[in-house]
Amino acid sequence: MKELSLEEARARVEELRRLIEYHNERYYLLDDPEISDAEYDQLVAELRELEETFPELKTPDSPTQRVGGAVSPAFAPVPHERPLLSLDNIHDEKGLLQFIGRVKRLLQEEAPHVPLEFVLEPKIDGLSVALEYRGGRFYRGATRGDGYVGEDVTANLRTLKDIPQRLRPPHPERLIVRGEVFMQNQDFVALNQRREEEGLPVFANPRNAAAGSVRQNDPQVTAHRPLKIFCYEILVAEGESLPTTQWEALEALEAWGLPVNPERYLEREPEAMMKRLQDWQGRRHQIPYPMDGAVLKLNDLRAHELLGTTQHSPRWSVAFKFPAEQAITQVEDIRISVGRTGVLTPLAILTPVVLAGTTVARASLHNEDYVAEKDIRVGDWVVLEKAGDIIPQVVRVLPERRIGKEKPFKMPDHCPVCGALAVREEGEAARRCINTACPAQVRQRLIHWASRGAMDIDGLGPSLVERLVEAGLVSDVSDLYRLTVDQVKELPRMGERSAQNLIRQIDASRRRPLHRFLYALGIRHVGARMAQILAQHFATLDAIEKATLEELLAIPTVGPMVAQSVVTYFSQPETRALLRRLRERGVHPAEEGKAPTGPLQGKVFVITGTLSRPRAEIQGLIERAGGKVTGSVSRNTDYVVVGENPGQKAQRARELGIPMIGEEELERLLRGD
Numbered sequence: 001m002k003e004l005s006l007e008e009a010r011a012r013v014e015e016l017r018r019l020i021e022y023h024n025e026r027y028y029l030l031d032d033p034e035i036s037d038a039e040y041d042q043l044v045a046e047l048r049e050l051e052e053t054f055p056e057l058k059t060p061d062s063p064t065q066r067v068g069g070a071v072s073p074a075f076a077p078v079p080h081e082r083p084l085l086s087l088d089n090i091h092d093e094k095g096l097l098q099f100i101g102r103v104k105r106l107l108q109e110e111a112p113h114v115p116l117e118f119v120l121e122p123k124i125d126g127l128s129v130a131l132e133y134r135g136g137r138f139y140r141g142a143t144r145g146d147g148y149v150g151e152d153v154t155a156n157l158r159t160l161k162d163i164p165q166r167l168r169p170p171h172p173e174r175l176i177v178r179g180e181v182f183m184q185n186q187d188f189v190a191l192n193q194r195r196e197e198e199g200l201p202v203f204a205n206p207r208n209a210a211a212g213s214v215r216q217n218d219p220q221v222t223a224h225r226p227l228k229i230f231c232y233e234i235l236v237a238e239g240e241s242l243p244t245t246q247w248e249a250l251e252a253l254e255a256w257g258l259p260v261n262p263e264r265y266l267e268r269e270p271e272a273m274m275k276r277l278q279d280w281q282g283r284r285h286q287i288p289y290p291m292d293g294a295v296l297k298l299n300d301l302r303a304h305e306l307l308g309t310t311q312h313s314p315r316w317s318v319a320f321k322f323p324a325e326q327a328i329t330q331v332e333d334i335r336i337s338v339g340r341t342g343v344l345t346p347l348a349i350l351t352p353v354v355l356a357g358t359t360v361a362r363a364s365l366h367n368e369d370y371v372a373e374k375d376i377r378v379g380d381w382v383v384l385e386k387a388g389d390i391i392p393q394v395v396r397v398l399p400e401r402r403i404g405k406e407k408p409f410k411m412p413d414h415c416p417v418c419g420a421l422a423v424r425e426e427g428e429a430a431r432r433c434i435n436t437a438c439p440a441q442v443r444q445r446l447i448h449w450a451s452r453g454a455m456d457i458d459g460l461g462p463s464l465v466e467r468l469v470e471a472g473l474v475s476d477v478s479d480l481y482r483l484t485v486d487q488v489k490e491l492p493r494m495g496e497r498s499a500q501n502l503i504r505q506i507d508a509s510r511r512r513p514l515h516r517f518l519y520a521l522g523i524r525h526v527g528a529r530m531a532q533i534l535a536q537h538f539a540t541l542d543a544i545e546k547a548t549l550e551e552l553l554a555i556p557t558v559g560p561m562v563a564q565s566v567v568t569y570f571s572q573p574e575t576r577a578l579l580r581r582l583r584e585r586g587v588h589p590a591e592e593g594k595a596p597t598g599p600l601q602g603k604v605f606v607i608t609g610t611l612s613r614p615r616a617e618i619q620g621l622i623e624r625a626g627g628k629v630t631g632s633v634s635r636n637t638d639y640v641v642v643g644e645n646p647g648q649k650a651q652r653a654r655e656l657g658i659p660m661i662g663e664e665e666l667e668r669l670l671r672g673d
Contacts, residue, residue: 009054016047020063039395041089041321064312075151075215078142082235084128084178085147086312087295087319093274096296099318100270103298103307106315110306115299119246120265120276121232123293123319126182127211129157130235131258133175136167143215147312156214157181159223168257172239177253179231183210184288187226189391194527197339201429202366204393206290220559224530228289230261245299254634262633262652266299281322285356293321326395327360327384329353334365334378334409336416340444340522342432344422346371346409348382348394356386363392367429368411375399379406415440436574442476443469445522449477452614453528454520455509459502467491477520478578480506481585510587514541517589525565533558534566540591545570545579599672600627604636608650609643611663618666625670633658641666 004012020043044064051058058064090099100116107114128144141157142150157163160181167175183191188206195202203209213225234242234249243249247266254260267273277294284291298304298316307315333349346365353360363384365371374397376382381401382394411431415422420435433441443465450460457480468474473487483506488499512520515535519528526534537555538544544566552563569575605622607615607629618641619629633640633652640653640660653660661669 004050006054006056009050010057013047013050013054013057016043016050017063019043020047075143075153077145078130078140078150078152080130080142080145080148080150080235081176083147083309084130084144084150084235085309085314087317088313089293089319089321091321091323093270095318096274096277096320097270099296100273103316106307107303111300111303114303115268117266117268117299118273118296119250119299120267120273121250121295121297122261122263122280122287122289122291123295123321124180124182124230124261125205125207125290125292126180127207127214129153129179129181129214129229131157131163131177131179131231132236133167133171133177135173136169136171138163138165151215153214155219156216156222159219160227160229162227162229162259164257166257168255170239171256172237172242174236174238175234175256176236177231177258178233178235179229179258181210181214181227181229182206182289183213183225183227185290186288188290190527191225192391196345196364196366196430197341197343202364218559224527224562226529229259231258232261232295244301246297246301247299249301257636259632259634263648277320284322291322293319295319324385325356327353327355328381328398329360329384331376331378331380331382334371334376336412338415338417338433338438338440338444340441340448341524342415342434342436342438342441343430344411344415344433345430346411348376350382350384353384355384355392360384360386360392363394365394368424368431369429371409371411375408377402377406377408437475439469442474446474446477446480448522449480449520451520454516455512456516457502457505457509459498459505464491464494464502467494476578476581478581478585478587481510481582481587511590514539514544514589514591517541517587518544521569523565523569525562530558530562541579541589598625598627600625600669603627603638603669605629605639605641606633606637606649606653607641607643609646611641611643613663618663621670622666639666639669 020040023040023043047062048064051062051064090096100118104116107116130142130144130150131138132140132142138158139154140152141154141163142152144150158165183206185206188203188209191209192202203212209225210227213222213227216222231253232250234253243252247264250260250264265276267276273296280287280291280294296318298307304314304316309315330351331348332351335347335349337345337347339345346368348363348365350361350363365376374394376394376397379402381398383396383398384392385395386392413422413431414420415433415435415438417440418433418435418438420433420438422431422433424431435441443462446460446465446469447462449455450457450465460480465474468483468488468491471491473483474480483503485496485499485503488494488502489496494502513535515528515532518526518531518535518541533555534544538547547566547570549563549567552558552566553560600622603626605627607618611618622629630637633649633656635656637653637656637658640649640658642650642653642660642662650660652658
């Protein structure tokens with residue numbers, strides 16, 4: 001930083017505070033950030049450096065002196081008995097050694113008998129919450145808020161299946177724990193894809209998707225989002241034989257039935273800690289949840305009280321932040337893709353660049369407002385990031401690199417595929433092609449229909465769908481069920497055997513379960529989970545077709561938006577005609593009702609490693625036999641199904657003594673042997 005006079009520093013400090021307050025509001029209150037975490041951290045670091053250089057400019061209300069964001073007036077305030085503090089950040093081995101050195105000096109002064117050992121845990125990028133239990137029952141849940149007062153989101157948190165409503169005994173009479181609500185990477189991608197198809201604004205990253213899902217006025221919206229939680233700190237506990245170390249605290253949380261991240265380590269030596277941190281950083285793209293670093297905590301809990309805290313962070317813990325991965329590339333073109341619901345989405349065609357371990361050559365620009373706000377032009381140089389290390393997105397344009405030949409983008413008012421009018425309805429961000437027979441929409445609907453979570457027609461991918469549509473053999477999903485081997489084998493790159501396999505797969509899909517059929521129809525706002533809820537409630541397709549708005553709203557997890565969408569869909573003449581054709585061609589989804597029973601009733605399974613069949617197929621077999629498949633190993637797990645190259649789940653199973661079985665033994669269990 002260049003030398004500044006006091007007046008220059010004062011002006012810059014005021015500017016930085018305005019910027020940080022603005023971005024705090026975007027991040028904490030609106031769950032809609034405009035800049036990356038790395039850019040935000042740079043603003044705070046610059047402000048902190050100026051305040052240290054010019055102490056007379058430091059004020060109690062400065063953003064550097066506070067923990068988090070403001071509390072939304074939409075929720076009742078909840079004062080925290082113990083502040084939910086943020087953590088200081090370190091970024092390299094030098095920072096790690098400095099942190100360990102500080103803790104060592106403090107221990108020598110306050111508690112020389114305490115061993116210098118640390119628990120290392122993944123730092124998940126989600127929404128921090130406090131869960132309170134009284135008499136073993138879930139009593140209240142609150143967001144972190146500003147660290148001292150949070151927001152009451154109890155009703156929303158009750159919808160998370162991971163949060164037990166009752167603790168397993170013996171448990172404290174009263175317990176408050178801190179945890180992180182998050183969304184797994186694949187669920188975040190699927191949620192954004194659905195929102196983009198429906199013309200809704202997409203979430204910038206998994207953290208904002210999780211925060212926006214929890215901070216809803218309607219708990220039913222939260223219930224429909226694929227949220228998970230890991231608990232990691234005991235804030236208040238009243239009882240006997242309570243943990244005295246962080247390691248014991250995590251074990252106790254798990255014993256009481258609270259979800260705890262199985263990936264954690266206890267280390268003494270700085271070299272071993274650095275090795276763990278580097279390993280996590282190298283594997284961050286393989287980890288299924290958004291992990292932006294790691295947290296180091298002194299293991300001895302009694303020493304936490306002795307070491308104390310600063311105004312905004314504990315002295316006994318620190319966050320090791322992974323560097324934000326960005327890349328600079330050029331926008332070669334902006335093209336339009338048309339989704340299955342007719343939504344027109346601008347797509348940036350980029351000069352290929354390596355980012356977060358993969359080569360990126362295109363990035364969704366979401367909608368015309370997004371392009372306009374960022375002023376993205378063809379020919380621009382742009383900064384890319386991956387949202388949650390998954391989805392490439394344009395973070396910002398580099399206008400200083402413009403040479404005057406860049407071309408502003410204008411959203412077309414007609415579909416680029418079929419030429420039909422593209423309209424933008426009031427209140428929507430998306431522009432839609434109004435022609436339901438548009439070849440692009442037809443292709444996308446066919447791809448969705450054949451996808452694994454829907455009718456699961458193996459082999460019917462985008463390339464083959466394209467050939468079927470171009471050949472005039474298929475114009476909607478019902479046409480799939482009158483295809484013949486002779487027709488299919490004449491297509492390019494298809495032969496007799498391939499054609500036979502495809503027709504066999506199509507025939508097998510005629511009796512898929514009702515919930516898969518409903519999801520395959522692509523009804524707006526009806527995802528895979530909502531399709532299951534509707535199928536189990538109504539049991540038959542005929543009952544769902546005839547369901548009234550009142551009958552749908554009587555289902556606890558169905559809100560007005562979903563109910564109206566279902567009624568509207570089944571009232572349309574086009575839908576009735578499609579369903580009639582499907583029935584005539586032998587498509588009769590299997591009825592559903594109560595949860596399946598079978599030889600695995602009540603058993604909990606976890607799957608890890610590479611198996612001979614797709615994981616979704618094996619999960620389906622287990623669930624149809626009455627079992628349940630979860631994503632993490634705990635003391636509630638009955639079996640871990642292990643394939644080749646198993647991960648941390650197998651190690652966790654060994655630690656807990658959970659039986660590990662292969663596919664042959666699973667087959668015996670499925671048969672009831």
